[in-house]
Amino acid sequence: GGRCSVVGLLSPGNLCSRINNSEGSKWQRPRLSRKSLMKCCLVKWIIASTTQQGPDSSDNDFELSMVRHQPEGLDQLQAQTKFTRKELQSLYRGFKNECPSGLVDEETFKLIYSQFFPQGDATTYAHFLFNAFDMDRNGSIRFEDFVIGLSVLLRGSVTEKLRWAFNLYDINKDGYVTKEEMLAIMTSIYDMMGRYTLPSLREDSPFEHVEKFFQKMDRNRDGVVTIDEFIETCQKDESIMASMQLFENVI
Numbered sequence: 001g002g003r004c005s006v007v008g009l010l011s012p013g014n015l016c017s018r019i020n021n022s023e024g025s026k027w028q029r030p031r032l033s034r035k036s037l038m039k040c041c042l043v044k045w046i047i048a049s050t051t052q053q054g055p056d057s058s059d060n061d062f063e064l065s066m067v068r069h070q071p072e073g074l075d076q077l078q079a080q081t082k083f084t085r086k087e088l089q090s091l092y093r094g095f096k097n098e099c100p101s102g103l104v105d106e107e108t109f110k111l112i113y114s115q116f117f118p119q120g121d122a123t124t125y126a127h128f129l130f131n132a133f134d135m136d137r138n139g140s141i142r143f144e145d146f147v148i149g150l151s152v153l154l155r156g157s158v159t160e161k162l163r164w165a166f167n168l169y170d171i172n173k174d175g176y177v178t179k180e181e182m183l184a185i186m187t188s189i190y191d192m193m194g195r196y197t198l199p200s201l202r203e204d205s206p207f208e209h210v211e212k213f214f215q216k217m218d219r220n221r222d223g224v225v226t227i228d229e230f231i232e233t234c235q236k237d238e239s240i241m242a243s244m245q246l247f248e249n250v251i
Ligand SMILES: [Ca+2]
Pocket: 169, 170, 171, 172, 173, 174, 175, 176, 177, 178, 181
């Protein structure tokens, strides 16, 4: 099917295969494959658009007439991301197809996620996710920012991913994650996944989850979680890390 296999991805085994936790040994670079790329909704969204194209479509004309924002040179993007040149090219091709203006807006994110998660309400989650990608907060995401974000999420180190997650959780981007912010993100993910959430997750409400996380993460008990607290706690606590994985499975 064309849907994200949320349930399969949520299993803790998925996490363990990616992180070698013995004696805090180093993050191992995952094997890169098209299959792993295609687990990502955003990637599926743009790749699908190019494969649906008819054989008679004229790419050259399309590029000349429609593309207003060229990427900053593939060389530079290749250096900034962990994508190959070929991957960047196909991502760009799909991106141009879906977004001829060269920019993605929040509405598009909402459409993408409501397509992948039709059983729930993806509106709020799409809003938060969009804001995490939209670094300069101008309401649109350029191709460059889009692939740099994807590169971190799909192929970044654990620390890079956690930094990205922190940025997602820090809704007002003030450098601190409050319990309310964490609850808002978790609730939005639960809302989006609807009835396809794992039974074990359904039993715990988002509120209970957040309470547990927050107790562990707010090490100095000042009511907010900093990036250092976040990263340290996540890296030391396997169960938190597994739960943090939740967000990674809905991108
Ligand atoms: Ca905040």
